[in-house]
Amino acid sequence: MGNEESRVEVDTPPQTLKARTVEALAQYIRDERAKRIVVMTGAGISTSAGIPDFRSPETGLYANLARLNLPYAEAVFDISYFRSNPEPFYTLAEELYPGKYRPTITHSFITLLHRKGLLLKLFTQNIDCLEREAGVPGDLIIEAHGSFATQRCIDCKSPFPADLMRIAMHSNTVPHCLDTSCAGLVKPDIVFFGEQLPSSFFENRDLPATADLAIVMGTSLSVHPFASLPQICAEKTPRLLINSDKVGDMGSRPDDVLLLEDCDSGVRKLAEACGWLDELEALWAETARPDDPPQAEQPQTKKSRDEILQEEVDKLTKDVESTLNLGKSQHEWLENHVDRKIARRQEEEDEKTVEQRENLKPPDDEGEKRMAPAKEEPGLEHVYPHLKKPSP
Numbered sequence: 001m002g003n004e005e006s007r008v009e010v011d012t013p014p015q016t017l018k019a020r021t022v023e024a025l026a027q028y029i030r031d032e033r034a035k036r037i038v039v040m041t042g043a044g045i046s047t048s049a050g051i052p053d054f055r056s057p058e059t060g061l062y063a064n065l066a067r068l069n070l071p072y073a074e075a076v077f078d079i080s081y082f083r084s085n086p087e088p089f090y091t092l093a094e095e096l097y098p099g100k101y102r103p104t105i106t107h108s109f110i111t112l113l114h115r116k117g118l119l120l121k122l123f124t125q126n127i128d129c130l131e132r133e134a135g136v137p138g139d140l141i142i143e144a145h146g147s148f149a150t151q152r153c154i155d156c157k158s159p160f161p162a163d164l165m166r167i168a169m170h171s172n173t174v175p176h177c178l179d180t181s182c183a184g185l186v187k188p189d190i191v192f193f194g195e196q197l198p199s200s201f202f203e204n205r206d207l208p209a210t211a212d213l214a215i216v217m218g219t220s221l222s223v224h225p226f227a228s229l230p231q232i233c234a235e236k237t238p239r240l241l242i243n244s245d246k247v248g249d250m251g252s253r254p255d256d257v258l259l260l261e262d263c264d265s266g267v268r269k270l271a272e273a274c275g276w277l278d279e280l281e282a283l284w285a286e287t288a289r290p291d292d293p294p295q296a297e298q299p300q301t302k303k304s305r306d307e308i309l310q311e312e313v314d315k316l317t318k319d320v321e322s323t324l325n326l327g328k329s330q331h332e333w334l335e336n337h338v339d340r341k342i343a344r345r346q347e348e349e350d351e352k353t354v355e356q357r358e359n360l361k362p363p364d365d366e367g368e369k370r371m372a373p374a375k376e377e378p379g380l381e382h383v384y385p386h387l388k389k390p391s392p
């Protein structure tokens, strides 16, 4: 992982900041010119809490789920696949279920922005609810990909009680609709590929245009429509990226600042430059729980972030393997069966979509769905045309 402040690749000098540096950005904040900050986050802000992201090579969940013979790694969040085989999702869900993890200092940094009256909105793709646990008020959070807060039957859409859901999660069983005439599968209101995003996303998606600073952290900016949010900011609005690598169009504007490093160290740098570091550390200390190892002892474990993540991923992988518990031949049968079923359903849907398009009016924003990003491994592109990489 790099630990560098990267220069942007544009020749135009910054228009709003004095320079494309954290110090210049901190000066902008100290001068009270950033009073409406939008923050956009993804799985990378929670990896230091012990929750693996999707796409980091080696430690990401996709890299590890791929070896489980799922037809393709994203199938675990694919609604069609879930209908046929919900167990892999439930195994993952049990791991991600709120209550197990402590928020990171990056989450606390967002809380600090709120306490200072500077947070306009937090757009998160995360489903772990750690922002809430860190103290960011719910009305300032747009959970673009939903959350574990509520759940319902995927067929009749009846809500399912939270206490029964908790029991199902902890006992590793797949819950079904309480209406016995339906008995459909129950799923937390997490947005799967192919499902619509919550209306709150569409109601607030233009907000970044009114922001005076955008902070993008821990996301590969590869899942649409979330990925286009930073582009909604006005051209002169400074945008800060704190991420292991450069993503999206970040770095292409004159007032973009890139901190290509760990989120936690990045927010500490920014907080220090703003003169807030002690306050931030104190705020984060409030999130410690009695059973967390004392902070002084943490370095003695001598485990790197990657080692901790790898252990977490190995455990998850084992759990999924044992939950699936299918013989090879059963597995092949299931995959073929599911593939054929998905293909048939998709063909029917494609026919309908073509018919609708031919009739027709342009797609409306409200209908926008969470799009699976193009993927590397061979898979179901023939079934899901939207998974195909755009030709160069």
Ligand code: CNA
Binding pocket: 041, 042, 043, 044, 045, 046, 047, 048, 051, 052, 053, 054, 055, 056, 060, 061, 096, 125, 126, 127, 128, 129, 145, 217, 218, 219, 220, 221, 222, 223, 242, 243, 244, 245, 247, 261, 262, 263, 264
């Ligand atoms: P992603 O595609 O896995 O990308 C994560 C990005 O963060 C990558 O660019 C990594 O290089 C970077 N990264 C990872 N760790 C760090 C770190 N410590 N410091 C700096 N950068 C880091 O994840 P996205 O959020 O972009 O993808 C969207 C998916 C992931 C959403 O739909 C989420 O629901 C889903 N997800 C959420 C969680 C969670 O809730 N914690 C966990 C795993 C996946």
